[in-house]
Amino acid sequence: MLLQQLINGLTLGSVYALIALGYTMVYGIIELINFAHGEIYMLGAYMGIITFGLLTTLHLTSPTSGATLLIMMVMAMLFCSACGVTIERLAYRPLRGASRLSPLISALGVSIFLQNFVMLAQGPRDRGFPHLFAGEGIDLFGSRISAIQIFIMATSVLMMVALQLLVHRTKIGKAMRATAQDMQMASLVGIDVDRVISATFLIGSALAGVAGVMVGMYYGLINFFIGYIAGIKAFTAAVLGGIGNIPGAMLGGLLLGLIEALGAGYISSEYKDVFAFAILVVVLIFRPSGLLGKDISRRV
């Protein structure tokens, strides 16, 4: 049972981590809590279903084909990146110089707009997600890892490794790190800050899009409201790990998933959210900047 709960928790956690990365990257650079990020994840899930529908009507799909899945994920990534960049352009960039509260309110507005737009365009009902993974899995010491759980964990790890490489080994990654440290200074040494911010939104949104498709498949059910709860959980994960810190978001996501699974399995499923948030409170009391967050002394 412990092993099974660990598997459940890690799967859930890696999804939280993927979404949390988007929060943390944006916060790290422009210090904005992007409340519309959960909605991007929801858009990714819908884009997955729409792509699947398109492929089916074009007779280009077989139910268990890996290519179908790949196309769905790529489409979701492209669509979500486009949305993320557009949102930044329309809703946040014009407010760059304004007080910190203005973009925050703008983010809430975008979130409400997207939820209602999808509700009107796609209907308020639950949509079933296509079954692309048959019920097979591996039995391991009396627990069962399903194929989709393996797939979710593997994809998440792959994405996170790719992100680490991107941030630490490429030019744009270097520019992102510089912008995060000091935006003004970065622009003085010739970094196109607007482009870096766009890139950040693009990458974060693409990760959320992948998470959307994977979770849609994992649960088999999506609606226009899934972004809200996922967004809150991912935000919690980002804060737990230290917001603004990329490895922190990964750690926070995995921890949150594990706490929820173990709490629900061993103590009580009614109070699993209580454990998750209680641990968050305790961590914040002793480490106000999160588990891996640095104590940043604010510039005066």
Added chain:
Amino acid sequence: MRRSWMWRVITGAIVVLGLGDVPEASAIKLGMAGPLTGDQGAIGQQLKNGTIIAVEEWNAKGGVLGRKIEIVWGDDQHDPKQAVAVANKFLNEGVSGVIGHFNSSCSIPASTIYHEGKVVQITPGSTNPQLTERGLWNVFRTIGRDDQQGVVAADFIAKKLKKSKVAVLHDKTTYGQGLADESVKALEKAKIKPVYYAGITQGDKDYRPVLTALKQKSPEVLFYGGIYPEAILLTKQMRELGMKTVFVSGDGVWQKEYIDIAGKDAEGAYVTFTPDQAKIKEAQGFIKKHKEKFGEDVGAYTVYSYVAANILLDAIAATKSTDGPKLADHIRKTKWNTALGPIQFDKKGDVLVSPFVVWEVKDGKFVEVK
């Protein structure tokens, strides 16, 4: 100068706002409340369709008391707080009666407000006993109660399935937990003590942790008190974890969506619900009309909302009044001939006869178990 200009704008605004507030004296308003959007939106749609057809039929006959009938919609999104807001909105709009709400957790707080406002409420879907047990004169329901439903489910598990290791889950709502508790009570009478009992959170998507814990007790049957969106996830995730446990639930799961989305994982699940509406001859006219108008078959609660609307309008016509207490009195003492067959209400507002039967999911359809 400036002031006079401002005054003109303000007076203008008051006049315009005032115009909006003038009540249409000619229309009789009926409130229709339920989860019209959100994850239970499919049920809201059923309640909506039933009411629309009833009101259209009456309006085609010239309305009631010589006045047209107008429906005021109230979307409570199965949230008790929203339900209270909807109830207050209905009173402000001056509705003559309310059809709804659907969820017991919404119907109960809203009923208190309708009681204070002296408005009759007929719910087509709330089955929790507490709704009518609090002695409110204005509350009726066209569906049965969970204490009747729980007994049927428990009996079926004990006598037909002959299983004794039963796990019980519920969604912590008034309806879900109420139904689960009624079933546990009935199971205990049959000397079956649940091996596992827990609540889950509505709106969550991952129930694998609680199912994994439940699996350790190796139950033969899982009884779930709740509505279909969570039931779909529980069923799918249970099968994914390799559990062969039989899934048994109540009327909230008797929905096309449950089978459509859970697919083959739903096969062999049992759900308690009222008997086959296709066999009630009074319902056939309505079912046909619904198919013609909306292009789809009636859902679980469509007929119940149609009947609720008709009883309300009939009572208004018969008493020539929209006065709450008068209507309630008339509804209580009349023997109704409805699309669900003859209906009579007891003192509390419950239907006198309300049989629940067990349905099985077989080849992608609900089939009544003989």
